[in-house]
Amino acid sequence: MTAGKGSSYHPWISSALTILIHLITSVNLSAQEVPIRKLELTVQNGQVSAAGIPRPAKGAPTVRLLQGEQVDINWIVDATTELHLHGYRLEARAVPGVPAPMPFRARATGRFPVEIHDERGQHRTILYIEVHPR
Numbered sequence: 001m002t003a004g005k006g007s008s009y010h011p012w013i014s015s016a017l018t019i020l021i022h023l024i025t026s027v028n029l030s031a032q033e034v035p036i037r038k039l040e041l042t043v044q045n046g047q048v049s050a051a052g053i054p055r056p057a058k059g060a061p062t063v064r065l066l067q068g069e070q071v072d073i074n075w076i077v078d079a080t081t082e083l084h085l086h087g088y089r090l091e092a093r094a095v096p097g098v099p100a101p102m103p104f105r106a107r108a109t110g111r112f113p114v115e116i117h118d119e120r121g122q123h124r125t126i127l128y129i130e131v132h133p134r
Helices: 009-025
Strands: 037-043 047-049 062-066 070-077 081-085 088-094 100-105 109-119 123-132
Touching: 047 123, 070 088, 081 100, 088 100
Parallel strands: 037 070, 062 123
Antiparallel strands: 037 047, 070 100, 081 088, 081 109, 109 123
16 A cells, blocks of 8 residues: 555554654653762771862862762771761761761752761761752
8 A cells, every 4th residue: 555645544653653752752851860979988087088089188078969960978987987968868877897878869959068976976077068050
């Protein structure tokens, strides 16, 4: 059968294409798979160190992220401590020899301190997380 005037398959193709275009354009982009940024951060003597994170002359180092990034931080510590990512209300209890995971999606923009809360009750900022808008 050849395509021509009055052919019955043109409306079917048009409907199928319309449905296909609707399905493609209605995909929720925020639900798409986002690559995970993995960071292994070591806390020794109350100081953070990690490859690729420069240590400033004064103050705590800063990890820079883009809004929407999925981040998996694994904390490695030399003493039992609690770590708090303020602004995100995340906590991790870490003990020596066991990586303490702190996964999160960088939704809120701004500069957020990570504090250690040690066994003596002292709180101190050891790292900043900066989340920049895309």
